[in-house]
Amino acid sequence: xxxxxxxxxxxxxxxxxxxxxxxxxxxxxxxxxxxxxxxxxxxxxxxxxxxxxxxxxxxxxxxxxxxxxxxxxxxxxxxxxxxxxxxxxxxxxxxxxxxxxxxxxxxxxxxxxxxxxxxxxxxxxxxxxxxxxxxxxxxxxxxxxxxxxxxxxxxxxxxxxxxxxxxxxxxxxxxxxxxxxxxxxxxxxxxxxxxxxxxxxxxxxxxxxxxxxxxxxxxxxxxxxxxxxxxxxxxxxxxxxxxxxxxxxxxxxxxxxxxxxxxxxxxxxxxxxxxxxxxxxxxxxxxxxxxxxxxxxxxxxxxxxxxxxxxxxxxxxxxxxxxxxxxxxxxxxxxxxxxxxxxxxxxxxxxxxxxxxxxxxxxxxxxxxxxxxxxxxxxxxxxxxxxxxxxxxxxxxxxxxxxxxxxxxx
Numbered sequence: 001x002x003x004x005x006x007x008x009x010x011x012x013x014x015x016x017x018x019x020x021x022x023x024x025x026x027x028x029x030x031x032x033x034x035x036x037x038x039x040x041x042x043x044x045x046x047x048x049x050x051x052x053x054x055x056x057x058x059x060x061x062x063x064x065x066x067x068x069x070x071x072x073x074x075x076x077x078x079x080x081x082x083x084x085x086x087x088x089x090x091x092x093x094x095x096x097x098x099x100x101x102x103x104x105x106x107x108x109x110x111x112x113x114x115x116x117x118x119x120x121x122x123x124x125x126x127x128x129x130x131x132x133x134x135x136x137x138x139x140x141x142x143x144x145x146x147x148x149x150x151x152x153x154x155x156x157x158x159x160x161x162x163x164x165x166x167x168x169x170x171x172x173x174x175x176x177x178x179x180x181x182x183x184x185x186x187x188x189x190x191x192x193x194x195x196x197x198x199x200x201x202x203x204x205x206x207x208x209x210x211x212x213x214x215x216x217x218x219x220x221x222x223x224x225x226x227x228x229x230x231x232x233x234x235x236x237x238x239x240x241x242x243x244x245x246x247x248x249x250x251x252x253x254x255x256x257x258x259x260x261x262x263x264x265x266x267x268x269x270x271x272x273x274x275x276x277x278x279x280x281x282x283x284x285x286x287x288x289x290x291x292x293x294x295x296x297x298x299x300x301x302x303x304x305x306x307x308x309x310x311x312x313x314x315x316x317x318x319x320x321x322x323x324x325x326x327x328x329x330x331x332x333x334x335x336x337x338x339x340x341x342x343x344x345x346x347x348x349x350x351x352x353x354x355x356x357x358x359x360x361x362x363x364x365x366x367x368x369x370x371x372x373x374x375x376x377x378x379x380x381x382x383x384x385x386x387x388x389x390x391x392x393x394x395x396x397x398x399x400x401x402x403x404x405x406x407x408x409x410x
């Protein structure tokens with residue numbers, strides 16, 4: 001049975017935090033930040049992971065501030081034990097890596113909600129700004145519900161191999177033929193309905209067919225959610241997944257490399273001119289405006305960077321841009337999903353999807369580090385499907401079954 005810790009939502013009770021760091025100086029700095037705050041209380045501190053796990057059981061804090069580098073038991077090992085036995089919202093600190101590195105994404109994959117690099121914390125900056133930053137992070141993390149994550153039972157993205165229908169253009173007369181691949185195999189071939197010429201089924205096309213498209217919009221905190229969703233998707237799926245992240249292009253590029261290394265589905269850094277294929281996840285930053293262009297029976301991704309946008313076009317968010325472009329082209333073959341994010345983006349695009357009979361889904365706010373984006377969607381459309389990451393994975397797999405016999409053509 002999956003364990004979970006419900007988000008701290010009391011307006012009167014203080015947020016209880018535990019600090020685990022081998023540096024006495026850093027523990028003292030953090031204690032000083034919170035000592036005069038009525039709504040945040042430091043229950044204790046620990047100098048290594050073993051002590052932290054013992055104190056988690058004793059004090060049941062709402063948030064753990066956990067150092068990555070500690071003696072006896074380091075932060076990642078501590079986090080793995082924690083999320084199996086006593087899931088607790090956790091902020092990881094590290095002096096050896098920045099946000100957007102493999103170590104940071106490892107921490108998020110194993111259950112941390114947020115990450116702070118010590119190299120940019122309390123160094124060459126206004127102490128008041130540092131204090132405000134960490135207080136803001138603690139409050140946001142305390143409001144996130146976390147659940148058991150067993151590193152030995154991570155999702156591997158396995159699914160039933162799909163044999164959909166396939167579009168074939170006759171080489172002789174150019175007619176469009178829809179061929180059922182199972183019938184093709186049984187009969188040993190197929191002929192053009194118009195001229196009778198023999199049709200050849202492309203094995204490569206079979207593996208990269210496109211049955212539908214899923215566009216995922218995410219902002220701050222979205223990396224955590226995508227790390228739970230994308231690795232559970234399989235390379236044989238007929239959907240193309242488009243993920244748009246409101247973050248710096250360099251961090252998004254690092255995330256693509258990391259996500260691709262732990263996922264069965266093909267993870268690609270999105271760029272202009274790519275033809276969408278099933279079984280692929282294309283990831284873009286919010287500094288890029290993505291649209292969809294029909295071309296020769298396929299859909300090509302068109303990308304314009306912020307620097308090339310005119311001022312009026314730039315006012316439309318990246319998530320809205322993609323959704324508004326895709327909705328009238330793909331209609332019921334399109335699904336939109338909003339994850340964590342504070343941006344005022346995605347609502348107009350989701351409205352367009354609903355108008356064209358597509359699917360609209362929101363991540364439950366209790367699983368969002370930043371809840372504003374999904375809450376806006378839920379207020380706008382109270383009947384929208386709302387679920388956690390496991391529920392989103394199930395919806396994606398259900399859509400796969402629904403569209404498995406179809407091929408999207410432009």
